[in-house]
Amino acid sequence: MIIKPIINNVSSATQPWWKVFYDFSPLVRSVDEGIRSSMTPFWADATELIIVGVLFLLFYAITGLFLVYAERKVCAFIQNRLGPNRIGPYGVFQTVADLIKLLFKELIPIKNADRFLFNMAPYIVIIVNFMVLGAIPFAKGLHAIDLNIGIFYIIAISSLNVIGAFLAGWASNNKYSLIGAMRSGAMMVSYELSLGLSLITMVILAGTMQLSEIVEAQRSGWFIFKGHIPAFIAFVVYLISGIAETNRGPFDLAEAESELAAGYHTEYSGIKFAFFYLSEFINMFIVASIAATIFFGGWMPLHIGNWDGFNRIMDIIPPFIWYLGKTFCIIYLIMLFKWTFPRLRIDQLLTLEWKYLLPVNLVNILIMALIVLLGWHF
Amino acid sequence: MAKIENEAAYGGAEEQNEYVINIGPQHPSTHGVLRLVVTLQGEIVKNVQPHVGYIHRGIEKMCESITYPQIIHLTDRMDYLSAHMNNEAVCLAVENALEMEIPDRIKVIRTLMSELTRIQSHQLFWATYGMDMGGQTCFFYGLRDREKILDIFEETTGGRMIVSYNCLGGVMYDLHPNFRKRVKDFIKYFRSIIHEYDAILTGNIIFRERTMGIGPLTLDDAVSFGVTGPSGRASGFSCDIRKHAPYSAYDRVIFNEVLLTEGDTYSRYLVRMEEMKESMNIIDQLIDNIPEGAHAVKMKPVIKLPEGEYYQRVETARGELGVFIISDGNKNPCRVKFRSPNLVNLGVLNHISKEFKIADLIAIAGSLDFVIPDIDR
Numbered sequence: 001m002i003i004k005p006i007i008n009n010v011s012s013a014t015q016p017w018w019k020v021f022y023d024f025s026p027l028v029r030s031v032d033e034g035i036r037s038s039m040t041p042f043w044a045d046a047t048e049l050i051i052v053g054v055l056f057l058l059f060y061a062i063t064g065l066f067l068v069y070a071e072r073k074v075c076a077f078i079q080n081r082l083g084p085n086r087i088g089p090y091g092v093f094q095t096v097a098d099l100i101k102l103l104f105k106e107l108i109p110i111k112n113a114d115r116f117l118f119n120m121a122p123y124i125v126i127i128v129n130f131m132v133l134g135a136i137p138f139a140k141g142l143h144a145i146d147l148n149i150g151i152f153y154i155i156a157i158s159s160l161n162v163i164g165a166f167l168a169g170w171a172s173n174n175k176y177s178l179i180g181a182m183r184s185g186a187m188m189v190s191y192e193l194s195l196g197l198s199l200i201t202m203v204i205l206a207g208t209m210q211l212s213e214i215v216e217a218q219r220s221g222w223f224i225f226k227g228h229i230p231a232f233i234a235f236v237v238y239l240i241s242g243i244a245e246t247n248r249g250p251f252d253l254a255e256a257e258s259e260l261a262a263g264y265h266t267e268y269s270g271i272k273f274a275f276f277y278l279s280e281f282i283n284m285f286i287v288a289s290i291a292a293t294i295f296f297g298g299w300m301p302l303h304i305g306n307w308d309g310f311n312r313i314m315d316i317i318p319p320f321i322w323y324l325g326k327t328f329c330i331i332y333l334i335m336l337f338k339w340t341f342p343r344l345r346i347d348q349l350l351t352l353e354w355k356y357l358l359p360v361n362l363v364n365i366l367i368m369a370l371i372v373l374l375g376w377h378f
Numbered sequence: 379m380a381k382i383e384n385e386a387a388y389g390g391a392e393e394q395n396e397y398v399i400n401i402g403p404q405h406p407s408t409h410g411v412l413r414l415v416v417t418l419q420g421e422i423v424k425n426v427q428p429h430v431g432y433i434h435r436g437i438e439k440m441c442e443s444i445t446y447p448q449i450i451h452l453t454d455r456m457d458y459l460s461a462h463m464n465n466e467a468v469c470l471a472v473e474n475a476l477e478m479e480i481p482d483r484i485k486v487i488r489t490l491m492s493e494l495t496r497i498q499s500h501q502l503f504w505a506t507y508g509m510d511m512g513g514q515t516c517f518f519y520g521l522r523d524r525e526k527i528l529d530i531f532e533e534t535t536g537g538r539m540i541v542s543y544n545c546l547g548g549v550m551y552d553l554h555p556n557f558r559k560r561v562k563d564f565i566k567y568f569r570s571i572i573h574e575y576d577a578i579l580t581g582n583i584i585f586r587e588r589t590m591g592i593g594p595l596t597l598d599d600a601v602s603f604g605v606t607g608p609s610g611r612a613s614g615f616s617c618d619i620r621k622h623a624p625y626s627a628y629d630r631v632i633f634n635e636v637l638l639t640e641g642d643t644y645s646r647y648l649v650r651m652e653e654m655k656e657s658m659n660i661i662d663q664l665i666d667n668i669p670e671g672a673h674a675v676k677m678k679p680v681i682k683l684p685e686g687e688y689y690q691r692v693e694t695a696r697g698e699l700g701v702f703i704i705s706d707g708n709k710n711p712c713r714v715k716f717r718s719p720n721l722v723n724l725g726v727l728n729h730i731s732k733e734f735k736i737a738d739l740i741a742i743a744g745s746l747d748f749v750i751p752d753i754d755r
Contacts, residue, residue, distance in 0.1 A: 078515055079515050079517075079519070080518055080522055081518060175397065179399075179421070179736070250512065250584055252512065253737075256512060256737065257406050257407075257512075258406050258407035258511070258512060258740050259407065259736055261405065261406065339514065339515050340513070340578070341513060341582065341584050342508065342512045342513035342579070342582060342584050342585045342588060343511060343512025343584070344584055344587075344588070345735055345737045346421055346735065346737065347735065
């Protein structure tokens with residue numbers, strides 16, 4: 001009873017069915033209308049929430065597993081190894097097998113741990129991930145919530161991540177975990193600043209915080225080209241602080257293996273450990289996709305000003321391919337960093353933030369404001 | 379956090395804000411079962427108390443009940459990365475006690491093997507040190523090249539790491555026909571690829587920031603703590619036994635004793651990198667000049683040392699290894715004492731890592747390059 005009007009709507013459209021890959025909004029709109037026409041508003045909202053939730057759950061699991069696999073292959077490539085190659089073709093099902101193993105493993109209860117906080121911490125991390133994912137535009141029209149303060153929302157929510165790490169470290173009743181939690185607290189709180197300010201730089205250029213409008217504004221060229229020098233500086237700063245935010249090497253002090261065993265999640269086992277592990281990868285995905293959205297146009301194909309012929313050729317590739325392509329290029333870059341650089345020390349990390357990145361960022365905002373005022377951007 | 383009740387028993391944590399943390403015996407960066415009881419104030423190390431003995435096997439005591447040829451095979455298990463040098467120390471001690479003449483061929487073979495062992499040991503140091511610093515790629519690069527040396531060992535000696543190649547009066551087997559070619563190939567290969575080591579770690583700005591000025595050891599302290607090997611030479615302590623008391627064929631090769639003066643973690647690292655190159659120079663000089671002859675001198679079936687005290691020291695990859703034998707004229711020694719470089723070097727850890735951060739402690743301990751079974755014996 002719901003499906004029928006949707007099919008009618010989509011098939012009655014004047015465009016062929018594959019056009020939906022270039023613009024998801026007719027499909028989304030017709031699904032929405034179909035649901036609303038057959039239910040009361042409350043149940044319609046509930047149904048939509050469940051559909052979006054299930055879709056994100058699927059997306060979360062698949063992306064997480066794929067990223068774990070990708071990381072293994074990338075690091076194997078850098079380290080002269082083969083990486084996983086036994087389960088499935090090229091070992092693609094290795095991570096699935098690992099997940100099944102983690103699902104069946106015992107959840108070891110920790111003596112003297114704060115049980116409630118200990119159990120809550122992994123869920124906080126996961127929930128934060130989901131909340132941020134909801135605000136990311138995956139393709140034209142494929143956008144769970146399009147807030148008019150999208151960037152502000154993302155900055156605000158992603159800083160909740162530290163609570164999960166902190167609770168985990170505190171509740172574990174383990175000194176290694178506590179040191180890891182303290183480190184991740186100091187690190188995330190400091191780098192939140194650079195992350196936010198570098199995004200603010202781009203907001204000045206865009207003139208809006210709404211992610212869909214930011215993407216639309218890049219129709220005539222991506223912001224990293226439009227905003228030239230300050231945009232590039234902002235991108236570098238964003239990438240550095242983004243890696244720090246996700247607790248990845250060379251900023252993986254919170255889980256520094258050679259010092260703290262596994263940092264704040266030392267005491268976690270089984271699927272709870274998997275939650276932390278997956279959330280680290282999804283965090284990386286989020287950081288990369290925000291970078292792709294803000295600096296590289298999100299799902300917007302590569303357009304150059306008025307070159308209509310060139311732009312039309314670029315438009316042939318569907319937007320979500322553009323989006324995923326950009327995101328995975330940045331993820332690959334982040335992975336390269338991790339497997340190339342040694343780890344920083346905590347004081348060097350904070351020095352880097354407070355003495356270098358923050359002043360650079362503030363000056364950069366000024367430059368960007370000047371450029372926007374004087375119209376020196378493209 | 380629950381209060382640790384027996385904190386006072388550790389001897390640390392006297393101040394209000396200090397707390398005690400155990401690094402080891404099972405910990406990723408102690409490279410074995412070393413236990414460091416660390417007193418911390420926040421992240422700052424206030425005191426490090428090494429607790430040794432988790433892999434104590436009583437090798438010295440065991441030596442008293444076995445014959446001299448048997449002792450050689452126990453010494454492999456001390457510093458397993460310098461297995462060949464450990465063997466050599468015992469062999470030289472016994473041979474000198476018996477006042478034997480060792481043919482040149484054996485001396486050259488022993489020197490070649492020692493230097494190959496030194497290179498593979500420093501390669502593993504580089505690999506694990508990179509890992510201690512968080513650069514996990516180093517581990518695989520180091521092991522990739524180390525495998526090639528282990529293959530050479532395997533071909534000639536039958537063993538890869540615990541080679542047990544030395545025997546009293548010579549070496550167990552003659553060199554494999556491929557030995558010379560493979561060693562030359564390896565030297566050529568390693569010279570062409572050692573720049574990767576510098577590219578990924580030595581020249582890295584993060585690595586330099588992490589190691590320069592960290593854990594400085596002055597020359598006076600190095601001498602008074604008896605820190606030998608690359609760790610001592612980084613402080614300017616000229617302690618290379620190969621130079622000062624040449625044994626085997628070291629008196630006929632030209633090589634530099636790598637001496638630096640800074641004494642920090644970075645220079646301890648650099649000394650090892652340079653020593654790999656020096657070792658390759660030594661091998662270059664000897665590999666084409668292996669004299670012909672037998673690979674071992676015929677020994678009596680039962681070897682008895684004349685009554686007395688005998689001492690022989692060699693330069694292992696980690697420092698000065700001394701073998702002290704007291705013989706009462708029997709076929710087994712009355713007392714054997716190994717002066718293992720790692721135990722002595724461990725003594726300096728607390729002295730140089732105070733007031734540095736916990737991450738620096740890992741870097742310092744890594745730069746002293748401990749092999750735990752050698753500490754405990």
